Amino acid sequence: MRITQVELRHIKMVLVSPFVTSMGTEYDEEHIIVRVDGEGITGWGESVAEGTPYYSYETVQTAWHILRDFLIPSILGKDLKGVDEAIASYAIVRGHMMAKAGLEAALWDAFARSENRSLSRMLGGVRDRVDVGVSIGIQPTEKDLIKKVEGYLAEGYKRIKIKIAPGNDIQYVSALRNEFPRLLLQVDANSAYTLNEIDLFKRLDEYNLSLIEQPLGYEDIYDHSKLQREIKTPICLDESIHSLDDTRAAIELKSCRIINIKPGRVGGFTESKLIHDYCASMMIPVWHGGMLESGIGRAGNVALASLPNFILPGDISASKRYYKEDIVIPEFVVNSDGTMDVPSGPGIGVEVDMKMLEKVTVRKEVFRA
Numbered sequence: 453m454r455i456t457q458v459e460l461r462h463i464k465m466v467l468v469s470p471f472v473t474s475m476g477t478e479y480d481e482e483h484i485i486v487r488v489d490g491e492g493i494t495g496w497g498e499s500v501a502e503g504t505p506y507y508s509y510e511t512v513q514t515a516w517h518i519l520r521d522f523l524i525p526s527i528l529g530k531d532l533k534g535v536d537e538a539i540a541s542y543a544i545v546r547g548h549m550m551a552k553a554g555l556e557a558a559l560w561d562a563f564a565r566s567e568n569r570s571l572s573r574m575l576g577g578v579r580d581r582v583d584v585g586v587s588i589g590i591q592p593t594e595k596d597l598i599k600k601v602e603g604y605l606a607e608g609y610k611r612i613k614i615k616i617a618p619g620n621d622i623q624y625v626s627a628l629r630n631e632f633p634r635l636l637l638q639v640d641a642n643s644a645y646t647l648n649e650i651d652l653f654k655r656l657d658e659y660n661l662s663l664i665e666q667p668l669g670y671e672d673i674y675d676h677s678k679l680q681r682e683i684k685t686p687i688c689l690d691e692s693i694h695s696l697d698d699t700r701a702a703i704e705l706k707s708c709r710i711i712n713i714k715p716g717r718v719g720g721f722t723e724s725k726l727i728h729d730y731c732a733s734m735m736i737p738v739w740h741g742g743m744l745e746s747g748i749g750r751a752g753n754v755a756l757a758s759l760p761n762f763i764l765p766g767d768i769s770a771s772k773r774y775y776k777e778d779i780v781i782p783e784f785v786v787n788s789d790g791t792m793d794v795p796s797g798p799g800i801g802v803e804v805d806m807k808m809l810e811k812v813t814v815r816k817e818v819f820r821a
């Protein structure tokens with residue numbers, strides 16, 4: 453496919469409620485929507501770089517720079533045989549995984565559409581529904597949290613993840629466990645602790661958590677291996693894993709027993725699949741993380757999560773859990789049994805709502821071959 457045009461859109465969408473984590477409070481979400489065109493086919497992708505460099509060093513501005521000045525020029529006007537050839541053309545660019553993943557996603561969608569296949573099938577998906585959970589930010593009180601959880605459980609969600617931070621941890625876990633003794637519950641610290649707080653993690657062992665996500669440094673693998681040795685609850689790494697190589701290091705060092713896969717964090721679906729396959733071979737379960745995506749990114753996440761080793765429910769929630777209106781048709785919904793349907797149409801399997809996309813676009817740039 454000869455790629456004749458690439459379009460970038462900086463989008464900003466207002467969250468239905470502020471998202472509070474150890475990294476701060478988010479009121480709206482900024483991402484980049486990537487559109488590629490070639491030979492009458494259009495592909496869509498989402499780069500999950502945010503407005504702020506708090507989760508990752510990447511931001512919308514750095515991703516835009518890398519896309520405009522390096523990634524897009526490396527593929528524009530080229531007759532690509534497939535996604536692998538695109539990846540090879542920009543392999544010289546180090547890091548900037550979210551910038552790469554946004555372009556790669558649009559290319560995957562375009563190639564899947566050109567073969568009239570769904571992205572799920574194209575990636576090796578084996579399920580037509582995936583198990584989903586919800587990620588809840590830090591609430592003002594334990595009572596507020598319990599109310600939120602009751603609401604999400606009533607909607608069908610299979611698993612609850614809560615954000616924790618020093619001073620906002622054990623009391624929330626304990627309150628939830630008291631109220632819901634059998635709830636599938638996990639916590640995400642987003643790197644807010646150090647090994648000095650090892651006693652807290654030993655106390656958390658009493659609450660039957662499915663996992664503790666990224667308790668220590670955001671690039672760390674070594675200290676996590678020391679912590680995992682001292683606690684029973686499985687550690688799951690998010691921020692520290694940018695590649696298959698990081699995954700191998702973490703598993704060989706026994707730094708974690710579970711891996712969170714986010715295509716944006718590892719450079720795209722291709723690297724995600726390598727990590728997925730390696731983890732399967734090592735009997736390490738994976739689950740799909742989330743970056744508060746719009747429906748475009750969410751569609752790709754659901755497709756990837758249909759691969760067989762995505763064993764635990766993902767941070768993949770209904771469109772309305774994030775935004776009043778989504779930018780795709782149909783929007784994503786959760787079934788009452790806590791699953792989400794994997795789109796079966798060509799490519800990402802949903803249609804972009806151009807009117808809504810226009811409404812949330814704050815900047816647009818078009819590149820032509």
Ligand code: OSB
Pocket residue numbers: 507586587640642690741742743744745767768769
């Ligand atoms: O650490 O998993 C995280 C959102 C933004 C940045 C980092 C994270 C998150 C979430 C939300 O937890 C997951 C979702 O999209 O529902």
Ligand code: MG
Pocket residue numbers: 640642665666690691741
């Ligand atoms: Mg996380």
